[in-house]
Amino acid sequence: MGQNIRDRLLSLLIQYQPQFVSGEEISRELGCSRAAVWKHIEELRQEGYEIEARPRSGYRLLYRPDRVAPEEIAYHLHTKKFGREIRYQEVVASTQILAHQWAREGAVEGSLVVAEEQTEGRGRLGRSWYSPPRSGVWMSLILRPPILLTEASHLTLLASLGVKQGIERVTGLPIQIKWPNDLLVHGKKICGILTELRGEQDQIHYVILGMGINVNTPEKNWPEELRAIATSLAIELGGPVHRASLIAAILEELEEVYDHYLQSGFSKIKAKWEQSSGIIGKQIVARTPQGVITGIAEHLNDQGALIIRTDRGLVSVHSADVSLK
Amino acid sequence: MGQNIRDRLLSLLIQYQPQFVSGEEISRELGCSRAAVWKHIEELRQEGYEIEARPRSGYRLLYRPDRVAPEEIAYHLHTKKFGREIRYQEVVASTQILAHQWAREGAVEGSLVVAEEQTEGRGRLGRSWYSPPRSGVWMSLILRPPILLTEASHLTLLASLGVKQGIERVTGLPIQIKWPNDLLVHGKKICGILTELRGEQDQIHYVILGMGINVNTPEKNWPEELRAIATSLAIELGGPVHRASLIAAILEELEEVYDHYLQSGFSKIKAKWEQSSGIIGKQIVARTPQGVITGIAEHLNDQGALIIRTDRGLVSVHSADVSLK
Numbered sequence: 001m002g003q004n005i006r007d008r009l010l011s012l013l014i015q016y017q018p019q020f021v022s023g024e025e026i027s028r029e030l031g032c033s034r035a036a037v038w039k040h041i042e043e044l045r046q047e048g049y050e051i052e053a054r055p056r057s058g059y060r061l062l063y064r065p066d067r068v069a070p071e072e073i074a075y076h077l078h079t080k081k082f083g084r085e086i087r088y089q090e091v092v093a094s095t096q097i098l099a100h101q102w103a104r105e106g107a108v109e110g111s112l113v114v115a116e117e118q119t120e121g122r123g124r125l126g127r128s129w130y131s132p133p134r135s136g137v138w139m140s141l142i143l144r145p146p147i148l149l150t151e152a153s154h155l156t157l158l159a160s161l162g163v164k165q166g167i168e169r170v171t172g173l174p175i176q177i178k179w180p181n182d183l184l185v186h187g188k189k190i191c192g193i194l195t196e197l198r199g200e201q202d203q204i205h206y207v208i209l210g211m212g213i214n215v216n217t218p219e220k221n222w223p224e225e226l227r228a229i230a231t232s233l234a235i236e237l238g239g240p241v242h243r244a245s246l247i248a249a250i251l252e253e254l255e256e257v258y259d260h261y262l263q264s265g266f267s268k269i270k271a272k273w274e275q276s277s278g279i280i281g282k283q284i285v286a287r288t289p290q291g292v293i294t295g296i297a298e299h300l301n302d303q304g305a306l307i308i309r310t311d312r313g314l315v316s317v318h319s320a321d322v323s324l325k
Numbered sequence: 326m327g328q329n330i331r332d333r334l335l336s337l338l339i340q341y342q343p344q345f346v347s348g349e350e351i352s353r354e355l356g357c358s359r360a361a362v363w364k365h366i367e368e369l370r371q372e373g374y375e376i377e378a379r380p381r382s383g384y385r386l387l388y389r390p391d392r393v394a395p396e397e398i399a400y401h402l403h404t405k406k407f408g409r410e411i412r413y414q415e416v417v418a419s420t421q422i423l424a425h426q427w428a429r430e431g432a433v434e435g436s437l438v439v440a441e442e443q444t445e446g447r448g449r450l451g452r453s454w455y456s457p458p459r460s461g462v463w464m465s466l467i468l469r470p471p472i473l474l475t476e477a478s479h480l481t482l483l484a485s486l487g488v489k490q491g492i493e494r495v496t497g498l499p500i501q502i503k504w505p506n507d508l509l510v511h512g513k514k515i516c517g518i519l520t521e522l523r524g525e526q527d528q529i530h531y532v533i534l535g536m537g538i539n540v541n542t543p544e545k546n547w548p549e550e551l552r553a554i555a556t557s558l559a560i561e562l563g564g565p566v567h568r569a570s571l572i573a574a575i576l577e578e579l580e581e582v583y584d585h586y587l588q589s590g591f592s593k594i595k596a597k598w599e600q601s602s603g604i605i606g607k608q609i610v611a612r613t614p615q616g617v618i619t620g621i622a623e624h625l626n627d628q629g630a631l632i633i634r635t636d637r638g639l640v641s642v643h644s645a646d647v648s649l650k
Binding site: 124125126146148149150152153156180181194195196197198199200201202203205289303305318319 | 450477519520525526530614630644
């Protein structure tokens with residue numbers, strides 16, 4: 001309940017910004033005493049919000065810290081299920097670990113784990129993911145789709161489409177999808193998606209969509225070896241992006257794509273993915289566990305595998321690092 | 326180390342049974358004092374072993390309790406990896422739960438969880454599995470196959486083949502496989518196999534093969550509703566089966582089938598499965614989440630789906646309850 005009042009107080013301050021809103025109006029809107037309002041204002045200040053209090057004028061918001069806390073996300077969010085339950089922590093080893101744990105404990109579909117910093121952020125195949133504090137979006141979404149294990153690769157493709165649309169909506173930057181799970185801006189990595197799941201043949205118990213997005217990382221902060229291949233939205237835009245709004249936009253787009261998939265199946269998503277991809281129709285090199293495959297990326301099959309036309313005919317690839325030749 | 330000495334002591338006693346083995350020989354073989362031998366004898370007695378001690382003759386084993394403890398399994402086991410690490414408990418909620426936990430903590434391939442009793446034994450799709458104390462084999466095997474998520478259904482089929490061969494070797498009973506995960510004797514259920522896994526698109530983190538086998542359950546102990554559809558090996562054989570030997574035989578057959586699969590792929594296993602199945606070539610009814618399909622079970626496809634010839638052509642089924650028509 002305290003959380004709710006603070007959320008509503010913050011919403012009110014944001015709504016009036018840069019104007020003052022009177023203490024009287026706040027206490028009327030929130031249905032609480034002037035003393036309680038003051039207590040919540042103090043709490044917000046402790047979290048980094050700068051709020052001016054002026055006698056006879058009331059309160060006004062001067063500065064919102066760039067936090068991805070539940071109340072910041074909730075303020076921007078218009079979804080039915082995605083992100084309606086949030087577990088937020090300043091620092092985690094990895095949001096994936098927390099999400100698995102929560103899912104096992106029975107988290108509902110759409111539950112979200114989000115953190116300001118990951119000390120052991122992970123990418124695909126156990127690779128590490130650079131997740132410095134307050135500079136990116138590090139989050140994990142819990143899904144419970146009524147699909148088979150053999151259809152699970154649809155979810156990675158669906159997720160890359162949803163995240164792409166969310167980033168484009170907020171930044172206007174052109175995002176390309178690199179099969180199977182990376183998003184690129186101008187050829188450099190901006191986002192990785194990690195789909196993990198637990199299930200049996202007939203039933204998926206849960207899926208965790210892990211997303212790492214480089215939002216406000218300044219170029220100088222990148223580890224040397226990443227500068228050539230990775231970038232951040234702020235570098236490409238020339239200015240910072242509000243992370244909580246970005247999260248809200250991504251959750252909205254994801255929910256829409258996901259609902260569409262559950263209702264109408266994979267075919268439309270596949271077609272849209274192929275259009276959005278930076279590789280379909282192009283000469284590519286796919287490094288697979290079985291060796292290197294060179295050819296033209298033709299299309300996806302119904303399972304989400306990438307079909308490559310090589311000198312020796314069509315080859316389907318389920319797992320690879322793909323790059324343009 | 327204490328565990329090892331006790332295992333070796335038990336092996337020695339079993340080897341000499343029904344003869345005596347002298348305390349002097351035991352202490353020489355085990356490289357420990359006569360007092361230490363006595364201590365281990367006492368431990369075994371506390372676990373239900375009856376051991377006679379006679380001055381000047383030594384010790385002899387009179388009775389081995391029917392336990393599925395690691396030392397009992399180890400005595401019969403000739404595998405490279407399967408069952409070489411065992412976690413054993415008298416009572417568990419479900420061996421699957423423990424196995425998932427152990428796998429997350431890094432259990433090596435072939436690690437086995439086994440219990441005398443399950444209070445919340447589970448079957449496919451969250452159904453319950455009747456697992457009364459000391460009357461069955463309730464175990465979960467941890468695997469780490471280098472395969473894709475889309476190939477995971479191979480493992481259920483492979484497991485049903487391995488378990489069938491293990492049971493047949495020990496009992497001589499004719500076992501039929503019912504797609505996808507049940508074993509039958511004379512048309513009644515003797516074993517269920519539950520394949521659960523955690524992974525991502527490119528990589529399986531681990532698979533848990535859960536097996537529930539009705540070994541020595543007397544008919545009168547079955548819940549009423551199960552008597553018509555389930556049976557135990559003891560009922561069919563007319564006498565009890567030594568559970569630890571059965572576990573060892575199953576692990577050996579499983580390991581062989583699994584190694585063969587990793588080296589040579591799914592095709593031979595598929596062919597063998599089709600031969601062993603009670604349904605291929607027969608008129609069946611498959612109850613799927615999407616509705617009831619009637620037709621002739623033709624074969625398995627490369628993914629392990631069941632292909633059924635219906636009035637409207639071939640249909641592939643990934644998930645169903647199948648019965649003969």
